[in-house]
Amino acid sequence: MTRHKLLKRIGFYALVAVIVVFSVFPFYYAVVTSFASGTALFRVNYLPSGFDLRNYQAVLGSKNFLYSIGNSLIIATLTVGLSLFLGVTASYALARVRFRGRGLLLMTILAVSMFPQIAVLAGLFELVRFLGIFNTHWAMILSYTIFTLPFTVWVLTTFMRDLPVEIEEAAIVDGASPWIIITRVFLPLLWPAMVTTGLLAFIGAWNEFLFALTFTSTESMRTVPVAIGLLSGASEQEIPWGPIMAASVIVTVPLIVLVLIFQRKIVAGLTAGGVKG
Amino acid sequence: MTDPIAGRSGGPSLRQRRQRAAFWFLAPMLFALLCVAAWPLARTIWFSLTNTTLSNLYGGEWIGFDNYLSMRTLSSGRVVWRGTLVDPAWWNAVWNTVRFSLISVGFETVLGLIVALVLNAEFKGRALVRAAILIPWAIPTIVSAKMWAWMLNDQFGILNDILLRLGLIGEKIAWTASTETAMTAVLIVDIWKTTPFMALLILAGLQMVPRDIYEAARIDGIHPVKVFFRVTLPLIKPALMVAVIFRMLDALRIFDLIYVLTPNSSATKTMSVISRENMIDFDKFAYGAAQSTLLFAIIAVFVSAYIWLGRVDLGGEGSK
16 A cells, blocks of 8 residues: 555656656757857757857847847837726726626627737738838837737736725725726735736737737847747758857746746736636 | 716716716727727728738729639630639648647647646645746747757757657658648647646636545545546536637637748648738738638637537636
8 A cells, every 4th residue: 555655656756757847848958059059059968068158149249139129128018008007997997887788898808819810910910001100119019909908908807806895985985086996996906916917918918929020021120039030041051049049048038037936926817817716 | 077066966876977987997998909909800801802912002902702712704614713712722721720729729638637637736846846837838939939949950959869869760850841740840839838828727727626525535435536537527627618718719820839830831831821921921912811801700600609519607707
């Protein structure tokens, strides 16, 4: 019996080990590759073979890559700000005020977040051209609201719905207007939820590829995913794997650090997006 | 409204005032969604009924459903069908998308369930495992595509090296370039990247199952496997259904991973990829718009059927 139990334990931890290795290994290997260069790059190394910073110098020495990081930062930050601003007031109305058609409205918003983005590409392309914002940050900020805004509204609504009625009742009795209720009563309580949704929306905007690929035309306007995605050599044989891995590590490490710091919040936010009750 | 006394006597009631405020709070958000979602979608559908080209966005003429299907009788009497619906490249993309979605979501569900069950157990280092599985989720899709493209590289890739050392393959495989393995390569990367999301959603469902149920089952001496299929699975079914549809929708519209990992491979070209290619790269803007409209229609039908058949409670309000 004890032997059986021991075997079970070993089996369980073996499974845990497989999960961890499978999750972490590709990133580990990218880091190992990013520090290798020259011929070391083309030997398969399971362990770090050296500490060569040439790939990082190549990437950070390129002006366009630095521009890309700047573009991505500006676009993601403004997208998040816009979504949170529009999302907080809207989700207050959706979570705390009873009106006809509320359920339908919520479902519509959820449906928008599930839109295949390709279905709006042609129409958005025309809109972006019409507004004269092609190949500017605004093209991305505008188009990214299609997935960040519904998501923000949805998650903030589920958070707000769970807050007790009493806190609001007291303010209503005191004659506070809905605007005062939002800014003075709910906003202080909502900070944790806003950090979560903001972070998830930021990651979404940071990672987006289709719109950024279609709405930019010059190298200096590219966002990080487009810059990395289109980083290629003159031919199949000359793909600069070292610099690609270095660039990947540079843009991924801050994300991983953020995700690990806000682990609990992110998991709560992700699951509030869909599974509740 | 500004006069507080008027508000008290005979003015709109508190409920009405709140509803009016709610309208103004919703208006900006709805306007934004109208601009970025409803209007572009309507324009895409309109474009699909014209012969618009990328270089002349406003010069399109109405051609009805010719982009979808049209019939022409040649002078020789032969009947020629044209349009997306008789385009073998389109049907190849449909088939690729469906195949990719079913296989990837299937694997992700099973693996996600396993990971979620592991994380739901209490053991030392659980926090560490949870942190580890968040890493694939946090890595941008494009970055993971590049990372895996390097690992799957035919000459210098580590995967071929491992498989050769283990004796599982006789010679190096050109994973992303060969038509036989391109889909497998895409599936591997997608499953790696999105299983964590699935696991976290299922875990949230698992954590709502009361612990005393397991306790009771243990005391009664019921085999854990039986407990899983008879108790756990039915209880987490709602969470599972929602997780599956979220992933399915994501899989059906996949673009970025395939565009970067296996560009120009007809074995992996999906509906999104072929639509954009026609729209932007081949200057068949309206034709691509027709294809993306079809993709939208397919997804809409699929979602409706799924929600209707599975009675999925997306809002989570039914249980409240």
